[in-house]
Amino acid sequence: MLKKKILAFLLTIIFCLTFFYTDSIIELFTNKSDEDSETLDNINKDNTIPPEKTTSSHMIAVGDNLIHGRIYWEAQQDTTDGSYDFSEAYQNIAPYILDADIASINQETVMDNTQEPSHYPMFNSPIELAYELNEIGFDVISVANNHMFDKGTNGLKNSLELLQSYDDFTVVGAYLNEEAYDDIPIIESNDITFSFLAATQLVNGFSIDPNYGVIVKVIDTEENQQALLNQVTTANQISDVVVVNIHWGDEYNTIPNEFQTSYAQALVDAGADIIIGHHPHIIQPIETLTNLEGEEAIVAYSLGNFLSTQDEGNRMLGGLLDIIVEKTGDKIDIVSCKLKPIITHYTQGSFNVTNYMYSDYTPELASTHGVIEYTPTFSMSYIYEMISNVIDEEYLPEDFILADK
Numbered sequence: 001m002l003k004k005k006i007l008a009f010l011l012t013i014i015f016c017l018t019f020f021y022t023d024s025i026i027e028l029f030t031n032k033s034d035e036d037s038e039t040l041d042n043i044n045k046d047n048t049i050p051p052e053k054t055t056s057s058h059m060i061a062v063g064d065n066l067i068h069g070r071i072y073w074e075a076q077q078d079t080t081d082g083s084y085d086f087s088e089a090y091q092n093i094a095p096y097i098l099d100a101d102i103a104s105i106n107q108e109t110v111m112d113n114t115q116e117p118s119h120y121p122m123f124n125s126p127i128e129l130a131y132e133l134n135e136i137g138f139d140v141i142s143v144a145n146n147h148m149f150d151k152g153t154n155g156l157k158n159s160l161e162l163l164q165s166y167d168d169f170t171v172v173g174a175y176l177n178e179e180a181y182d183d184i185p186i187i188e189s190n191d192i193t194f195s196f197l198a199a200t201q202l203v204n205g206f207s208i209d210p211n212y213g214v215i216v217k218v219i220d221t222e223e224n225q226q227a228l229l230n231q232v233t234t235a236n237q238i239s240d241v242v243v244v245n246i247h248w249g250d251e252y253n254t255i256p257n258e259f260q261t262s263y264a265q266a267l268v269d270a271g272a273d274i275i276i277g278h279h280p281h282i283i284q285p286i287e288t289l290t291n292l293e294g295e296e297a298i299v300a301y302s303l304g305n306f307l308s309t310q311d312e313g314n315r316m317l318g319g320l321l322d323i324i325v326e327k328t329g330d331k332i333d334i335v336s337c338k339l340k341p342i343i344t345h346y347t348q349g350s351f352n353v354t355n356y357m358y359s360d361y362t363p364e365l366a367s368t369h370g371v372i373e374y375t376p377t378f379s380m381s382y383i384y385e386m387i388s389n390v391i392d393e394e395y396l397p398e399d400f401i402l403a404d405k
């Protein structure tokens with residue numbers, strides 16, 4: 001009887017020891033992260049707060065989606081019923097857009113179904129374009145630019161209503177009423193909140209017809225410049241990251257003008273974290289600016305064209321701004337900011353228009369680019385030099401810097 005009791009006692013001890021060590025042994029061999037057990041230890045022993053978790057979000061932005069006639073004519077040739085299918089134009093770049101948590105674009109042309117499609121100088125694009133932008137994963141559609149009134153305030157209003165019929169779109173830069181203007185849109189991505197604002201400095205001499213109720217605050221007056229700064233301040237209070245799309249600068253000039261540099265600093269001082277510039281149709285530098293509290297912000301002065309059939313080599317080169325934002329507790333960090341070059345490609349006569357990431361572009365494609373007719377030196381080395389002359393190396397991806405094409 002005593003033996004049995006001793007045996008039971010010993011078995012209990014062995015069982016307990018096995019149970020206790022098994023956990024440690026499993027941990028040792030499975031290389032299980034120590035974080036969880038350490039966190040528990042911290043709470044249990046030291047009564048300290050566990051480390052704050054870090055989340056991250058991947059945001060991208062591109063420049064001018066400038067739909068020239070050739071682009072929509074080709075889109076129409078891809079269907080048999082007279083409608084438009086833009087999927088071929090974007091097929092090479094779509095995976096990179098879909099890959100992001102948030103993707104932003106400057107939609108340079110309106111889409112008004114009540115008027116015929118048209119091209120330069122007064123653009124109107126088929127509404128199937130909106131469908132395609134949605135299909136390839138754009139979330140933020142900035143409509144504030146110098147072509148927004150090409151089809152009148154009515155055209156802009158119809159275009160806004162079309163874009164807003166897509167639940168996935170956040171449309172910024174023109175608003176259907178004052179309430180919408182005041183209601184700054186926020187997108188939450190992996191626990192990080194991004195607010196979006198947009199404005200243009202230029203509207204090609206057009207003015208808004210007040211009869212339609214549409215709100216556009218063109219930042220060509222001090223009053224409207226201040227209004228945007230005020231919105232940035234508000235956005236900064238209600239979100240983690242303030243993103244401003246802005247249409248400004250001198251066309252075909254790689255150097256930001258005085259307004260761009262001074263207003264960028266004012267936006268950053270008001271609380272902007274990321275400024276996405278466009279309009280010059282070619283790329284301009286990226287800079288890190290610092291606000292009065294010493295916090296850093298990114299300004300991409302111009303991302304160039306996303307898609308167009310313009311006719312000079314440098315207008316074929318745009319950029320995909322690729323940003324990773326991290327949040328730890330309340331602290332926000334832009335941990336990576338790169339410009340990934342984009343090439344709009346077409347064959348002679350502006351046929352087969354499509355855009356590529358530089359990483360997918362080849363010397364063979366470059367040698368058949370229709371733009372060689374206008375820029376005979378267009379080649380991989382032309383692209384490389386143009387990009388590396390404008391964009392500081394710290395903002396270029398490693399595969400570009402190391403490229404040997």
Ligand SMILES: [Zn+2]
Nearest residue numbers: 145146147279
């Ligand atoms: Zn423009």
